[in-house]
Amino acid sequence: MTPSVRVRLFATARLVIGRARLSWSVPEQGLSARELVAALEEAYPRLAPTLRVSRFLRNDHYLSDLGEALSPGDEFVVHPPYGGG
Amino acid sequence: MVVRLTRRPLTVAAAERWLTVGPGGGVVVFAGRVRPDRRGASKVVALDYEVDRVPALVQLRAIERTARQRFRARGLLLWHRLGRVRAGELAVVVGASCTHRAEAFEAARYLIDELKTTVPIWKEERGSPARQPPRRRARPGGQSVG
Numbered sequence: 001m002t003p004s005v006r007v008r009l010f011a012t013a014r015l016v017i018g019r020a021r022l023s024w025s026v027p028e029q030g031l032s033a034r035e036l037v038a039a040l041e042e043a044y045p046r047l048a049p050t051l052r053v054s055r056f057l058r059n060d061h062y063l064s065d066l067g068e069a070l071s072p073g074d075e076f077v078v079h080p081p082y083g084g085g
Numbered sequence: 086m087v088v089r090l091t092r093r094p095l096t097v098a099a100a101e102r103w104l105t106v107g108p109g110g111g112v113v114v115f116a117g118r119v120r121p122d123r124r125g126a127s128k129v130v131a132l133d134y135e136v137d138r139v140p141a142l143v144q145l146r147a148i149e150r151t152a153r154q155r156f157r158a159r160g161l162l163l164w165h166r167l168g169r170v171r172a173g174e175l176a177v178v179v180g181a182s183c184t185h186r187a188e189a190f191e192a193a194r195y196l197i198d199e200l201k202t203t204v205p206i207w208k209e210e211r212g213s214p215a216r217q218p219p220r221r222r223a224r225p226g227g228q229s230v231g
Binding site: 008010011012015057060061062077079080082083084085 | 139140202204206207209
């Protein structure tokens with residue numbers, strides 16, 4: 001099985017691409033959060049404006065450094081701006 | 086429960102009961118309702134709320150901890166509805182019980198402001214079907230014209 005990360009999308013991000021979950025292959029040389037965001041922008045150009053204002057989490061923890069490497073099996077989550085209340 | 090994410094209706098009465106058990110002299114409850122705003126010919130009839138539950142609960146508890154220290158709160162609550170919330174229903178209730186009113190007002194303001202900007206909850210509007218403009222009667226054998 002190809003090593004991959006699970007991508008979960010909420011709100012606008014989910015609506016733009018019409019899916020709440022994706023599986024994304026991790027290349028041999030590894031994959032940083034920044035590289036994954038860039039790859040998502042390339043694959044889904046309409047998602048780019050949302051990604052630019054989103055927060056990102058890995059395994060339920062906010063990422064402060066998008067240079068962090070993602071490991072196969074990780075869950076990467078896209079949080080567009082919040083709208084509670 | 087201080088922090089609650091629920092599909093069940095929220096009431097101010099329940100919040101007041103929760104906050105008046107403790108010794109605080111100033112109790113402030115803020116409730117946010119779904120407004121039946123107009124969107125052109127359509128009207129908002131409900132909001133659908135979704136949450137990323139684990140980070141949302143972590144964040145709500147962090148807000149609670151900070152408020153407890155900053156405002157010396159004796160009691161706090163942060164409650165939010167999930168799923169479909171109809172116009173007129175409460176979507177969010179926050180409250181603070183403090184020794185004096187000034188801290189209670191400030192704490193409640195802090196709770197709702199932080200909740201709206203730092204907790205992963207999103208809403209999507211559900212509208213009534215837009216009313217169609219009345220159809221003009223078509224002329225026999227041709228299109229209706231203005």
